Amino acid sequence: MNILVIGGTNFIGPPVIRHLINMGHEVTVFHRGKTQAELPEQVNHLLGDRRDLNDFKNKFEQLGLEVVLDMFAYTQDDAQKLMKTFKGIAQNVVAISSIDVYRVYDVLWGKESDIIPLPLTEDSPLRSSLYPFREIPYRPLNAPADYEKILVERVVMSDPELPGTIVRLPMVYGVNDPLRRLFPYLQRMKEQRPIIVLEESIAN
Numbered sequence: 001m002n003i004l005v006i007g008g009t010n011f012i013g014p015p016v017i018r019h020l021i022n023m024g025h026e027v028t029v030f031h032r033g034k035t036q037a038e039l040p041e042q043v044n045h046l047l048g049d050r051r052d053l054n055d056f057k058n059k060f061e062q063l064g065l066e067v068v069l070d071m072f073a074y075t076q077d078d079a080q081k082l083m084k085t086f087k088g089i090a091q092n093v094v095a096i097s098s099i100d101v102y103r104v105y106d107v108l109w110g111k112e113s114d115i116i117p118l119p120l121t122e123d124s125p126l127r128s129s130l131y132p133f134r135e136i137p138y139r140p141l142n143a144p145a146d147y148e149k150i151l152v153e154r155v156v157m158s159d160p161e162l163p164g165t166i167v168r169l170p171m172v173y174g175v176n177d178p179l180r181r182l183f184p185y186l187q188r189m190k191e192q193r194p195i196i197v198l199e200e201s202i203a204n
């Protein structure tokens, strides 16, 4: 298949792209050129800012796309621009979402107190309040205040002309994780400390 990946050059993107290439797909990556990754040489690069996605419509048309994989839609506006741009150009849009859409995420942070059956399924309840990062001063990965994957999902799944697919990722760790989520634990294990003390907020 002919696939356009929006983003794809930072953390989760590169292994996904390598996998797509190994499966025999043709891949073009659209990003600003601020982050670089070692990607297979047959990957095409198209440089631009997703805020101006519509300006690249002619270029996208020439690619003969089948699928657009959006690795980096954070806001409702991102998703609306995505669907508007690729209507009539691609046959399917896949957007990467997050488990932070689930209500258990707010239970975890003490904002909700429901008992929610586990394991989570696609039908598990979603957060009732929007914009999970709006209140916090330090937003992970410089996410904008209007970061909201629930709205991204709604927009991508509600277009009558362009079918969408959502992939809700769990917390992901691994090589090049910009958040270094496991570092504090691994470092203390490496130092062979007998006890790993957690911050109270994390322990709770």
Ligand SMILES: NC(=O)c1ccc[n+]([C@@H]2O[C@H](COP(=O)([O-])OP(=O)(O)OC[C@H]3O[C@@H](n4cnc5c(N)ncnc54)[C@H](OP(=O)(O)O)[C@@H]3O)[C@@H](O)[C@H]2O)c1
Pocket: 006, 007, 008, 009, 010, 011, 012, 013, 014, 030, 031, 032, 033, 034, 035, 036, 048, 049, 050, 051, 071, 072, 073, 096, 097, 098, 099, 168, 169, 170, 171, 172, 173
């Ligand atoms: N990490 C986790 O635990 C986790 C959990 C759940 C869901 N997710 C989701 O997983 C997805 C992938 O995250 P990732 O960090 O691994 O992404 P990635 O696709 O590896 O990297 C982010 C990409 O977006 C590009 N980009 C950023 N701003 C842009 C803009 N304005 N216009 C065009 N391109 C832009 C960056 O390239 P340039 O800088 O060159 O533009 C880079 O290629 C995200 O949607 C995230 O919400 C992550």
